[in-house]
Structures are given as structure tokens and as C-alpha cells.
Amino acid sequence: MPRRIAVLLAILSCLLIADETLTALCLEFEGLDLLDDGDVEIPCLQLLEGSAPDEDPAAPLVLVLVESRLLETPDGEAELLPHLQTFVSDLRAEGWRARLLEAQLYQGPRHQDGRSLLALRRFFQAVWRQDPQFAGALLVGSFPEAFLVRNYNWRKKGRLTLRKGTPEEKSYENVPYLRAVPEPVAQRCELVLADLDGAWEDRYIEQRERLPTLIGIYPDGVPSRGGPCADYQRGSVVFEDFFYVNDGRFDARERLAAGGTLLGLDIEVLDEYENAECNPSDKSQGNPLARPDVGISRIDARHVALRPRADVRGLNGEGLLDADGQPQRVDFGPDAKIPSPLSLWERDPQLELQLLREYFVRNHAFRLGMPAEHFRPAAIARDLGNGFAVARDASDLWQDCDQPAAYQGHTANLLDYVAWLKEPAALRDVRAHTDCYGSIFGKVQAAKLVEAVGGTAWGWSKRGSALVPGLHTSKADFPLYRSLWENSQQARGGALYLHTGCDVVSPASASKRAYNHPGYGHWQGAECLLFYADALVLLGRAKVFYDAPRGFSQVLAGGGTMAEAWQRYFQIESEAASAAKVGGGIGRKRAYFWSLVGDWTLRLRAPTAP
8 A cells, every 4th residue: 555545544443433433422411401491302322332343444424323222122132232233234245334323312201302312413513523435324203393484485376365254354366466375385304314514503492482474565576675465464383393594584564654644564575694504515406594514314104113002892791803803893872982094003113123134134135135026116196297218227237127007107006006015116206295104006996905905904994883904095105015015916026216295204293392292203104114115214305395306316336325316316406506496596496304214324236146
């Protein structure tokens, strides 16, 4: 080795974090209480597994944080730990410096998820300062998440009704108006944790706050700085435990007659205060927006590791499961209140560990290489554009691939989707209208759907005064994915997913419940795919919007990770010459809506040689 290179490597190795330094940082941040109020944000943080003897000192650093709860089982055995150790070994074999840490964040009664997340972010910032090769972290288990709200001074033109449902109601046709209404844009926003030099601490609000809303009518067009409006509507919305990106600041002043009568409103638009979350480098871009510095994603089965509730009983004492543990009909009295299908499930810690173990076994097999018949692109769509070309472009080896006729176009029904899930693929593109629970496809006959998932439905529907085993006939949600898994009908081998359905990564009730509440994330859609439908990692959107991450295919085709594909979208959007090129002012930060679920370190892997 030339002396100059050896010297450079020696200098670099001094800059990279040592296990002793990482241990010291863990000790420094364990017990962190940001407000000094007794509510400790990080009760536990310790290094479980350090460096390997043959480790490349210049390799990028990845931290794998596992929730303390998952290392404790009723019989005292750490059943998950061997799988985590294999995972760390796999990362090292692929050129990462992987470290395994045990972590626990605040789980008390206070709704302060954002503050707890900021405490973890401070730890990551400290690691980043010590080690410029810090590439990111994987969070295994249940950790708090960032809930993002954004306001924008939106200059629109169209039909509008003000003060609807009141005696002062008034409608306008094709009128220019200014709209400033704070709205949720990401119930799960990994950008906050991944952007290590942004001003996110200043954007956090814990307590419930009432934020003003304003709509102003300007028949002759909205002036660049606002001004007296012809008509207006004021209101408010309430949020708690959120990060607020306020790109819609304004000053509303009441114009009064000599006697004090209200004449109207003078609105001053304060657009110069946009982008407060951005660092100076972000603000210098053509389209200023915050950008992730590291990869962040979660491997969390808690929201979908569910069992049928044992306390649901029918007229004759029958439960949801029969003596063989299979779903059965439950009859209730004619005046009984029948529980909703969503409420029939409760968390199952043992199943959670099982699903995690299965995930890491699948992850390990994927890294070792897949059969040639598995290495192919797949796409399916309903009411949205077909994404097969995007999936095909993710590998140079796929340029001659054709999409099977059964999945061409954008009219797939639920039977098509189930058949598609059964066929092996390395990369899957899903495009369908979606909420936090699942995706909508064309409606099918109930009996045919149950047959397609394996003959037994792991879900119940209301029928008269009974709950009967069955599935939603147009929606792919938890009962369908669970049925595929219970009946061993899902594809095997692991796949990377791009899912453009709105809210696919959003946890249910994130706007009003803490992350440790039993109802938080219940039936979470992306995590159903992760643990019941052969997925290993999924890139998906939170807010209702109709974008797709540009650069995704090119990054994967170049050998990049899923995190790099995610990060590339932010970079491309930031380089836009104007907001009009990236969805307009309301959409120019649309990259914020996208997050990863699963293992962000994964890449497309060519098949193993026969």
C-alpha cells in the first residue's frame, strides 16, 4: 500500500468512532431528560455488540437499535438476539460497520413522542459529529415517531363557499383566493430523525395548540404581499405533539369604520419566513427544503402482531376461534352490540417475536442470493398509472422483461392482487388508492376471495346479529394479509416495494395517541406487507398526493440502497428551478411525505449462479 494512502487511512480511522467512544456516548445519553422534569426520554441505551476483528475501519457505520422489551421474554430467554446478531454479521459482510444497541425511550402517560424522538436525534447527532461515516440507523421494535403538520400561503382560483352552514354562507365561482390552513402532511415523517443538521427542535410543539386558519377572497387576483380582501373566513384547527412547518405565516389586521364597525380584513402575506426547518445549505437550493443526512427506517411488528380477543363471546359462550384455533361464527342476541371487525384484535407479544424472527430469517436468505426465477420486477395498479416501467428500470438485467397480461393496465381487482402477491418478485410496484389500513382494488365475490387466500378467512364481517369469518371484498388490509400468512399462501424469498398509495406508511391515530397506546398504528398497512406478504422494505407516502419518488429506479439500477433511493428524491426536488416544477408551492416539499418501512440498507441483488 502506498505510504500516502496508508497515512490517509490512519487519519480516517482516528476520525471514526471507537467502541469506547460509542459506549461513552450511550452512557452520556442514557437517562437524558430534556426538560429536567422527571420524564426521562431515554431510560436505556447501551452497546450490545461492538466491532468485528476483520472490520474495515473506513466502512460506513450503521446502528441497529433494538427495543429493550424485545430482549425480554417470559422464560428469560432472549429469543430474538441470535437473529439480530446474524443480521449484524450480514451487514458487516456487505461492507458496513454495524453496531447493535439496546434502547428504550419514554413510554409514560404523557403524549410527547416528538420530544422523545428529538432526544434520540441528539444521540444520532453526537454519533455523526464523532464519525462522519455514520450512514444511519435501523430501529427494531416500537419507537416514537414524528407527526408533521404544514401550513402554506396557497394562492388558488376556483369555486369556493365561505361560512358553510351558517346564515352568512356565500359561494363564489372561479374566484382567486388565498388559503392558509395547517394540515397533517405526514403521520410518520422519518425526515425529522434523518436530517441531523436541520432546525427541527424549534419546530416541535408538545401541548395541544389551536392554529389559526384563513381564507381571503381577491376578485382581481391575490397580490404578492396580500392586502385588503373582499371577503374572508377565519377559523382554527387543533393539533398536539407535532412538528410544525409553517410556510403560511400571515398578519391579519381588521379594518374598522370610525364607529368601530368591522369593514373587512387586511392580510399581509409573510412568505419571507418560509423554510424555518432548513439549514443554510438547504435554503441555498433552487427549491429550499430539508434533506436527510442518514438513512432511517423501522422494523416494527407490534402494530400487526395481533390475536383475536378471547373476551369476545357469543350467545352460547363461543369465541372467535374454535377448539382447533380456527375462525368461527359468533352469534349474538338481537339487541346485542356487535363489536366492529377492527376491534376484534389485540396485541400478541409472542406473535410479535415470531414475526420478527421470520423477518430476519427472510432478510438473511435474501442477502445470500435468490433463484433466477425470483429475480424479476412486478407491478400492479388500480385507478392509478401502472408502474411496471419504473420497476423494470431498477435493473439493467430487466430491460427485456415484459409485464404479464394479467397485471397490465390499472384495473386490477382483489383476486388479481392476491394472485400477484403469490408470484415471486424481487421488486414490486403497487399503485392503488390507499389509507393507513390498506389498498382498494376492484370488488370480487367473497367466496372466491376466501378460496384464493387459502380457504380460511382470518377476519370477520357483521351479518345480521352475528360475526361470520370473511374478508373485505375490495380492500387489501390486515385480515387479507393475515389470511395469506396463516394459510401459507404468500410468496417467499423477500421483495423490495415501492408503494404510491396515499397514507400507506401512516400509523392509525398518530395525530391523537402516543406511540405506545394500543390503538396506535393498529392494522398498519405497510407493516402488514412487511410481516405477512414477503416484503423486506417499502418506500411509501403518507399524505394524499400523486407524486412518485424521482430517481428511484436509477439509484437501484446503480447498486444503491433503498435509503439512497429515498434520499435521492429529496436532492432532485431541491434542485428544481422553481416551485412550479415540483408540484407548486403546496407540493414543493412533497418529498417530506415519503418514508421507509423495513430495512433501508437493502439493494437489489442479482440471482445466485446455478
